[in-house]
Each structure stands twice: as structure tokens, then as C-alpha cells.
Amino acid sequence: MSDQYYGRTKPPRKKSGARIVLFLFLFLGLVALGFFSFTQYMAIISLQNNLESLEDKLWQVEQENKDLQYKFDEIYEENEKLREENTMLRSSVVINNGNRKTNKVAITIDDGAGSDLMHRTLDYLKAHNVRATLFPIGYWVEREPEVWQRAVAEGHELGNHTQNHTFLSSVSDERVRSELSEWQESVNEALGFEYHTYFFRPPGMDGFTSPGSTQAKRLQEIVADKGMFTILWDVELVYALRNEVATPERITRHVLDNARGGSIVLLHFTPNDIAALPDIINGLRARGLEPCSLRELLLADPEA
Ligand SMILES: [Zn+2]
Incomplete structure (x- = not known):
């Protein structure tokens, strides 16, 4: 139990x-x-x-x-x-000349030519150690690219002179723009890089004969919008010597009689203008003036 x-x-x-x-x-x-x-x-x-x-x-x-x-x-x-x-x-600016207090004179040469005359021009400039501003038509740049390659390689600058030397006062804004941009494309293509210029010169001065006119203002605004200045000149030969036989001697005399510090000289790629080039360069120097490119003139120190 x-x-x-x-x-x-x-x-x-x-x-x-x-x-x-x-x-x-x-x-x-x-x-x-x-x-x-x-x-x-x-x-x-x-x-x-x-x-x-x-x-x-x-x-x-x-x-x-x-x-x-x-x-x-x-x-x-x-x-x-x-x-x-x-x-x-x-x-609002059309440039006819640089600062008058410099001793510099810009040499500008317009349009273009076959490679013989072009190389002769570049040879003269090289031999005299002068850099110039060239305003080729886009058409010539397309045709002779190696000439313009040489020009840029040797320190010359290029300005826009339109693709086809079109007189701009009679064409639309759109056409003006395309003339300028086609020139740019031709130059870029020929040089193989994006080339920048500040300078535009109107073919035949067309549209710019009356400064301040509606036409000039219209064109200048388009040019300015493309980042360029309109460049004219204060010494030229085509109008000045129109009633004479423009021999190289006559051309040289006219340039030397009229150029002064700050001048912009307009020449063309013609045999006589180019034949006069060495005497023009030597003559300017003999007068204490220094031939140069537009950039060198416009950026020059006024007291230099
Ligand atoms: Zn021209």
C-alpha cells in the first residue's frame, strides 16, 4: 500500500x-x-x-x-x-581701318585664283615675312584646297567672302545665311578642321555702299549673328584706278600714296596686283609702316 x-x-x-x-x-x-x-x-x-x-x-x-x-x-x-x-x-560696326596710332597696315587680298598665282602670292608673302588676310570665295577654296591649307599653315588668316561671290543686297536673308555657311563648310572641308573667322567682306561691296542704310543694317545683322565683323577698306584700286591702266607700278604708287598707319589695303588675286605686292611691302616698310594681317592690325597696341 x-x-x-x-x-x-x-x-x-x-x-x-x-x-x-x-x-x-x-x-x-x-x-x-x-x-x-x-x-x-x-x-x-x-x-x-x-x-x-x-x-x-x-x-x-x-x-x-x-x-x-x-x-x-x-x-x-x-x-x-x-x-x-x-x-x-x-x-553697328563696319570696319574701314584700324587704329590710326599704329604703324601697321593690313594687307587683304580677295577672291582667289588658280594655284600658280596663289603659290606665287604665298611665296612673296613668305619671302618678306608678312602675314596677310585672304578673303577667298568658297568656290576657289573647294577647287584649290591645298593652296589654302598652305596659306593657313604659313600664318595667313581667311575671311568669309561668300561661297559664290553673290551680290547680297538682292537676295533673301536665308540665301545670305547659306552663302556664309557654305563658305564655312568649304573652308572646314579644305582645311580638315573647324576654322573660325571674325571677318566678313561683302562681294563687290554690294549692300554696303551706303553706310547705315536699311540694306546695310539687314546684312550686318546677319553677319554679326554669325559672329563676324564686316570688313571694308580705306585703300583700294578697282574704283580708284578705273580710268587708268592699272600696271603694277601704278598700283604700287597708288597704295603707297594712300596707305597710312591703321590702313586696310584691298588687293585682288590678279596678276598685276600680285606683281605689285613685293614693291608695296618694301615701299610701306621704307615709309615706316608695317604690313600685317587684320588680326594683327585690329589687336595692335595703339602706341606700338
Ligand atoms: Zn570679291
Whole structure:
């Protein structure tokens, strides 16, 4: 009986041991679960914090972006204004000569010719160490590219004289633009790089015979919009010697009698003009004047 009693009372004791273990397990499980939940909670909190700080940063970047856009708009507007002013300034200027206080005289030669005469011209200029400004017609540049490559390689500069020597007063704005841009394409193609010029000379002076006329203003604005100045001259031969036989001697005398510091001399690629070139260069130097390119004249220090 006592065994039975003992047996009866014994199991509850064993059971309570198992319960403690079970309880411990449960307790540990709960603690583990709590700890796990706590770490999850902390992870969520820190993610939320990160998200908030990212949102802050995004907001900051958006603000900075807005500021930059605002500054960009300001600069863009300023730039547009300057460009307009620049075009206005250029289109209001037709250049007949440089600063009279320099001893420099720009030699400009128009149109173009076959390679014999062209190489002879370049030989003269090289022999006398003179850089000139040449205003070829695009047509000639297309035809004799190596001549113009040589000219640029030897320090001469090229100015826009239109693609086809078109008299511009009688054609549309669109045609004027295409004459100028076709010239540019011919030159770029011949030289193998993007050539930049500031100088335009109107074929036959057409459209520019009355300074300030509506026609001149129309053309000047297009030229200026293409980033160029209109370049005329103060010494030329075609009109001045129209009633005479323009021999090289007569040409030389006319240039030497009329050129002075700051002058722009207009010659053409004709046999007589080019034959006169060495005497013109020597004659100018004998008078204390220095033949040069347009760039050298227009950028010259007035006191030099
Ligand atoms: Zn011409």
C-alpha cells in the first residue's frame, strides 16, 4: 500500500521537475522571442531613422538643385543678353581701318585664283615675312584646297567672302545665311578642321555702299549673328584706278600714296596686283609702316 502510496506521491514530484524544465524552456523561449522582437524593433527604428535622414538629404539635394537651376537660368539669361549686345555691337560696326596710332597696315587680298598665282602670292608673302588676310570665295577654296591649307599653315588668316561671290543686297536673308555657311563648310572641308573667322567682306561691296542704310543694317545683322565683323577698306584700286591702266607700278604708287598707319589695303588675286605686292611691302616698310594681317592690325597696341 505504502508502495502504492509512495508510488502515487512520487510522480507529482517528478512531474514538477519536468514542469520546471518545461517552464524554463518556455521562459527562455519567451526571452529569446522578446529579444528577437526587440532587435527587430530596434532594426525598424534605425531603418526609419535612416529613411528620415535620406529624406532630409533628398530634400537638401532638391533645394540645391533648385538653387543651381535658378543660377543656371540667371547665367543663361545674362549670356543671352550679352550675345544680343555683342550682335548689336558687331552689327553697328563696319570696319574701314584700324587704329590710326599704329604703324601697321593690313594687307587683304580677295577672291582667289588658280594655284600658280596663289603659290606665287604665298611665296612673296613668305619671302618678306608678312602675314596677310585672304578673303577667298568658297568656290576657289573647294577647287584649290591645298593652296589654302598652305596659306593657313604659313600664318595667313581667311575671311568669309561668300561661297559664290553673290551680290547680297538682292537676295533673301536665308540665301545670305547659306552663302556664309557654305563658305564655312568649304573652308572646314579644305582645311580638315573647324576654322573660325571674325571677318566678313561683302562681294563687290554690294549692300554696303551706303553706310547705315536699311540694306546695310539687314546684312550686318546677319553677319554679326554669325559672329563676324564686316570688313571694308580705306585703300583700294578697282574704283580708284578705273580710268587708268592699272600696271603694277601704278598700283604700287597708288597704295603707297594712300596707305597710312591703321590702313586696310584691298588687293585682288590678279596678276598685276600680285606683281605689285613685293614693291608695296618694301615701299610701306621704307615709309615706316608695317604690313600685317587684320588680326594683327585690329589687336595692335595703339602706341606700338
Ligand atoms: Zn570679291
